[in-house]
Amino acid sequence: MYIVIVGGGEVGYHLSKVLLNDGHEVLILEQDAARCERLQEELGSIVVRGDGCEAATLDKVGTARADMLVAVTDADAHNLVSCQVAKHRFNVPRTIARITDPRNETIFKVLGIDVTVCSTQLILAHIEQELPSHPLIRLLKLKKGTLEVVEVKIPPDSKFIGKRLGEFRLPKDSAVLLLVGKDKGPKIPTPDTVIEAEDEVVALTKAENEEAIRAMLSSK
C-alpha cells in the first residue's frame, strides 16, 4: 500500500518505521525545516518538506494514488483539513486522523473521516486503570456499532462476592469475557466461576448499558 503520513513528529516517525517494516510504501510530509532534515538523514527521500493541508503539496507527492492518508500532527484542525483534502480532492479511500481533544471525535465522524485515534483518551484510560478506586474503565470501543469493552473492579463489599458468575443477570447484549483475580491473575470465566473481592471483570457491553453494569457489579 502507498501511505501518506502528514506530520513528522514522534508519532509520524515511529508510524513510518512500522509501516516500512511491514513493506508499505510510505511518504512523510513535515513542515518544519530542521525536523525534516533530521528525518531525511535517517529515512532519505521519503521525507518531504511541505504543508500537508495544501492541495498543491499533496498533489506533488502523488496523493491521488495513495491508499491511505494518516494525519498525525498535534493540531486537530490541521489533521481534519488534511484528511478532507485527501478525501475530496484526491479520492483517497481511507483517512485516519489523530485527535487530541476527545470532544472532536463526533465532528470528525460527521465529516466522514474514516478513523480517529484520540491520544488523550488512550492515555487517560491507561492512567484510570491504575487508579485503585475507579469504578468503570472503558478499555476499547469497537469501530462498528455501539459495543465496547469495559472493566469493572468488584468492590470489597459487593453482594456478588462468593457467588457464581451464572447467577448474574447482565444487561442485554453484555457478556463477561475475562476475570482478573487480585492474586490469581487472568482467567477465562465459565458460569461456575466464583467472584472474589477485588476481581476485575472485563465485559463486552453496549455503551448505554455501561452505567447499569457498573451499578450491578458494585451493588452492596
Place this chain on the structure above:
Amino acid sequence: MKVIMMGCGRVGAQLAGTLDSEGHKVTVMDIDPFSFRKLPSSFKGTALAGNGLDADALKKAGIEEADVFVAVTQGDNRNVMACQIAKHIYHVPKVVCRIYDPIREEMYRNLGLETVSPTTVVAELLKKKVEAT
C-alpha cells in the same frame, strides 16, 4: 440577528463593530483577550475570551441560538473546522468562513460552506488598480 464571530483581528473587530452598530447582537470570541482592544469603543456586544473550536466556549457564546457564525482567525484550518462544527453539529443557519488558500476555499465552497478568500479578492482589486489609467 444573533452573530457569533471567531477571531478578533483587524477584520473581525471591524466587522463586529459594524454589525453591532447596525443593531445586531454580536458575540466576538478570541483566544487572546488582548485583541479585544481593537473593538471600537462604542461596541455594545459581548467579547468572550475562548477558543472557537471548544464546544464549551461555543455554548457559552450562545451557538445554539445563533443565526450566523463567522470565522476570521489567522488560521485557515481553524476557520474551516470551527465553521463545520457550527454547521454540522449546531446547525447554525448561516456560516461564513475566511480561507486564505484559494484551493482550499474552492473545495470547502463545494462542500457547502460560505467562503471568502481574501487572497483572490485582494489580488483582483489590486489588479484593477494597477490597470486603471
